[in-house]
Amino acid sequence: MTTYKSSAGQSHPLGATLTPAGVNFSVFANADRVELLLFDAASDTEASAVIPLDPIINKTYYYWHVEVHGIGAGQLYGYRVYGEYAPERGKRFEGKKVLVDPYAKSVSADLYDRKKAFGHEDNIANAIKSVVVADTYDWEGDRHVNRSYEMSVIYEMHVAGFTKHSSSGLPEELRGTYLGVIEKIPYLKSLGITAVELMPVHFFDWQDIPSPRSNFWGYSPINFFSPHPRYATSSDPLVVVKEFKDMVKALHKAGIEVILDVVFNHSAESHGAGPNISFRGFGNNSYYILDPNDQSKDLDFTGCGNTLNANHSIVRRMIRDSLRYWVTEMHVDGFRFDLASVLSRDEEGHPIKNPPILWEIESDPVLAGTKIIAEAWDAGGLYQVGNFTGDRWAEWNGPYRDDIRNFVRGEAKMVGKVASRIFGSPDVFDEDGREVCRSIHFVTCHDGFTLNDLVSYNEKHNRANGEGNRDGMNENCSWNCGVEGPTDDPKVEALRQRQVKNLMALTMISQGTPMILMGDEVRRTQLGNNNAYCQDNELGWFDWGLVDTNKEVFDFTQNMIHFTQGLSLFRQEFVLHDQPIAERAYMKWHGVKRNEPDWEDYVRTLAFELVDEAHGERLHVMMNFFWEPLHFELPFPSKGKSWHRVVDTALPDGDNFTNKKESKPLLNQNKYGLTDRSLVILMERG
Numbered sequence: 314m315t316t317y318k319s320s321a322g323q324s325h326p327l328g329a330t331l332t333p334a335g336v337n338f339s340v341f342a343n344a345d346r347v348e349l350l351l352f353d354a355a356s357d358t359e360a361s362a363v364i365p366l367d368p369i370i371n372k373t374y375y376y377w378h379v380e381v382h383g384i385g386a387g388q389l390y391g392y393r394v395y396g397e398y399a400p401e402r403g404k405r406f407e408g409k410k411v412l413v414d415p416y417a418k419s420v421s422a423d424l425y426d427r428k429k430a431f432g433h434e435d436n437i438a439n440a441i442k443s444v445v446v447a448d449t450y451d452w453e454g455d456r457h458v459n460r461s462y463e464m465s466v467i468y469e470m471h472v473a474g475f476t477k478h479s480s481s482g483l484p485e486e487l488r489g490t491y492l493g494v495i496e497k498i499p500y501l502k503s504l505g506i507t508a509v510e511l512m513p514v515h516f517f518d519w520q521d522i523p524s525p526r527s528n529f530w531g532y533s534p535i536n537f538f539s540p541h542p543r544y545a546t547s548s549d550p551l552v553v554v555k556e557f558k559d560m561v562k563a564l565h566k567a568g569i570e571v572i573l574d575v576v577f578n579h580s581a582e583s584h585g586a587g588p589n590i591s592f593r594g595f596g597n598n599s600y601y602i603l604d605p606n607d608q609s610k611d612l613d614f615t616g617c618g619n620t621l622n623a624n625h626s627i628v629r630r631m632i633r634d635s636l637r638y639w640v641t642e643m644h645v646d647g648f649r650f651d652l653a654s655v656l657s658r659d660e661e662g663h664p665i666k667n668p669p670i671l672w673e674i675e676s677d678p679v680l681a682g683t684k685i686i687a688e689a690w691d692a693g694g695l696y697q698v699g700n701f702t703g704d705r706w707a708e709w710n711g712p713y714r715d716d717i718r719n720f721v722r723g724e725a726k727m728v729g730k731v732a733s734r735i736f737g738s739p740d741v742f743d744e745d746g747r748e749v750c751r752s753i754h755f756v757t758c759h760d761g762f763t764l765n766d767l768v769s770y771n772e773k774h775n776r777a778n779g780e781g782n783r784d785g786m787n788e789n790c791s792w793n794c795g796v797e798g799p800t801d802d803p804k805v806e807a808l809r810q811r812q813v814k815n816l817m818a819l820t821m822i823s824q825g826t827p828m829i830l831m832g833d834e835v836r837r838t839q840l841g842n843n844n845a846y847c848q849d850n851e852l853g854w855f856d857w858g859l860v861d862t863n864k865e866v867f868d869f870t871q872n873m874i875h876f877t878q879g880l881s882l883f884r885q886e887f888v889l890h891d892q893p894i895a896e897r898a899y900m901k902w903h904g905v906k907r908n909e910p911d912w913e914d915y916v917r918t919l920a921f922e923l924v925d926e927a928h929g930e931r932l933h934v935m936m937n938f939f940w941e942p943l944h945f946e947l948p949f950p951s952k953g954k955s956w957h958r959v960v961d962t963a964l965p966d967g968d969n970f971t972n973k974k975e976s977k978p979l980l981n982q983n984k985y986g987l988t989d990r991s992l993v994i995l996m997e998r999g
Contacts, residue, residue, distance in 0.1 A: 314361065314362055315351070315353075315361045317381050317384065318383065319379050319381045319382060320380045321378070321379065322371065322378040322379040323378055323380070326416075327340065327341065328416030328418065329388075329416075334380060335385065336380070336384050336385065338414075340376070341375055341377075341595060342377055342392075342595045344394045344396035344596070345368075345406075346365070346366075347393070347395070348363050348365050348366065349391075351389070352389035352390065353389070355421040355548065356424070357389075358437065358438035359437065360391075360437065386445055386446060387445060387550070387551055388444070388445040389421055389444055389550075390414070390443050390445070391414070391440060392411070392594075392595075393412070395408035402608055403597055403609075405585065405594070405597040407433060407589040409434060409436070410435075410589040410594055412591050413441050414443040415536065415537075415595065417539055418538050418539060419443075419446050419542070419553055419554050420442065420516050420536060420539045420542060421542070422441045422542055424438065424439050425520070427521065430588030431588050431589075441590065444551070446550070446551065447551075448642060450554075450558050452558070455565050455566075457565075457570075458507075458569070459646075460507055460508070461750070463750040463826070464884060465570070465750075466826075466828075467753065468504075468508065468509050468831065469512070469574075469829070469830050470510070472490075472512070472514060472541075473489035473490070473543070473854075474529070474831065474853050474855055475494060475497065475831060477493075477849075477854045478851060481855070481857050489544065490545060490546050491545060491557050491560040492545075492559065495560055498563060498564060502568075504867075505878060507569060508570035508646070508647075509569060510574060510828065511573055512530055512574050512759055513573075513576055513651075514540055514544065515531075515537050516534070516539040516540065516542065517531040517534050517576075517581065518534075518535050519531075519533075523779065526779060528847060529845070529846060529849040532617075532651060533576075537577070538635055540643075544556075570646035570647065571647075572645070572647040572648060572649055572686070573648050573649070577635075578621055578623070578651060578655035579618070579655075584610070584611050584613070584618040585609055585610055587618060587619070599628065600621060600627070600628055601619050601621065601622055602619075602622045602661070615652055615693075616692035617692075620655055621655070623658070623668075624669050625660055629670045636674065636677070636679075636680055640683055647683045647684025647686065649686040650687050651688055655693075656671055657695070657702055658691075658693075664695055666702075667702065675705045675706065685705060685707065686707045687701050689708045707751040708742070710734070710754045710755070712741055713752070713825075714755055716731055716734050717731060717820075718756060718791065721812060721816055721819070723990070726914040728917070732910075734754070735822070735823045735824065736823075736824050737752050737825045738825075746887075749825055750886060752824075752826065753825065753828055754827060755829065755830070756819070757829075757833055760843075761785075761786060761789060762791055762839070762841075763832065763837050764816060764833035765809075765838045766838055766839055766841055767789065769793055770793050770841040771792065771793045773785045773841060774841030774842055775842050775844055778847055779847075785844030792812075811962050812990065814962040817829070817834075817866075818994070821873040822883070832856075834867050835860050835862070835864075836859060837856065837859060839853070840852060865967065865969075868970070869969055880930055880932075881898065882924075882925050885898055893924070896927050898923065900922060900924070901948075902921050903945075903946075903948065904920055905944070907948055917937070918935075918936060918938070918939060918943060920933070921933075932994060933995040933996075935987055935993045935995075937987035940989050941989050944986045945984065945987060947982065947984060951997060955979060956982070957976050957978050957996050957998050958976065958979065959995065959996050961991065962991045962992045963988035
């Protein structure tokens, strides 16, 4: 054993902090006894030093602290925490388990074996090691992009899945890494993306699933400060942090924001009898919401076995400290909160009107310039889309996804709902003065079908997940266009191509902030799997060969993004009115007949104008999701101007999009014929 000189240390800051003499360690634990373990190497199966913390000298309130002299950045460490094991009272201390510091800034997981974290036996040979990190990175003047929502196009992507496929063209060592993302920034830039929303990059438990599958998506967090080490080119914990920062800096140089998908609703420790990896071993009844009638059981509002006690003072502070760290030290620009409604539950799981954690996030001055986006529901039945707590939160617009899908597949009784969805869902987000751009609208996301599969499958096909096709959503509001799965039928394929473009066009012309899913722009498929969380293989990866194979869809998507982002009409802060207002853009409803919108249940058509007189912009949009062709009457063009076609999704590939000033006007034409299941956009030009 190595002997180190140590002193009492301080209770703040939490975690491991460099000092002139060495490192100060501080951790919360409502326990009887705590030991700090130091390791010399990631491969060590025994500690090189065990430092018992004296409850008189090294404890302030419930914070255990010590300053160890002569060590520095890169030092590996862990904790053993001893106390009462009384599950019926919510206490689950397991003194033989080596625990991850909840505030660790990096980790070494080379020897990790999840199975060894269960039970009562010593797991030191297979434990995760925490790592001391120094803030010495050269950001080269990097600053947050600070792009407004109304100027944003979000691209939801998986860090590894984006470049892991051999078709990425990257050297093998860069595939599936933070540095691999850097290599593909020109692709994102050319597409018109302004923000990437990264699926979880907090250190997660990839073993939280029966072998040989892997928990690929990452919604099984272990620590909220450490970047996931398996996305780096090296297992060196300090390199992991550096490469994440390299990725952020490079994206910022390209003008692209970085939004993290954060999972503050549960952890990888599953239910009460699950593994002791970190939080449970420091204070089970502090970190988790337990059944008040039987504290040996967790209350599960996440579908993952446990629920973090987000409004407990200790957990609340950890969440806020984590967010601040990722903004100040890692330079990220925003957060999407997975199952955010969990954060509005109290310590017994009841919804509360003004949840402290949500208001603290909203009002924190360090976070004031960041994007905060809520998935405003949870697995316990709490659905808060449109009435999520606070004044600043943006929200994933779930109703948009479902209603647009149903309208495009030809369902009845949808036209009124879809009209609202296209204009920012004022019936859902009815708060007076709320910015329309805080509606994050999307047709697909990681959870569910890809865009290609939405028009190719009626049913989910999840048997590869090993759960008997029971996992994933049963109702996807999808339509296979007549054949289930891949087909060589040219008519079916042409219809699918049209439907993909219809959905992409609708996403981009809707008011609010659009989000598209990685690979939808090239018709990436998961072969009907609508829950590919465990598919760390070609099913879950971006196949870069599709960029050429489906170049037509890529070009259409790229054109739609650049077209809409170049117009004031799609950079609106507030909901558009249906009457002209001085210096304000407005909209006007039509139907198949000019000035006669039809809201009857059987109707599957809709038309509207968008007008911004101050910027000289006027568009006319027509949608026919009936199964027969229809002719639409056109509004009269302004004096000296005429209508020019920009989009017709029914035209042959290559002709769908024409945004050229020299394009031919629709002269002396008061009607336009729309093919069944198609969308047309006209623009007025002089």
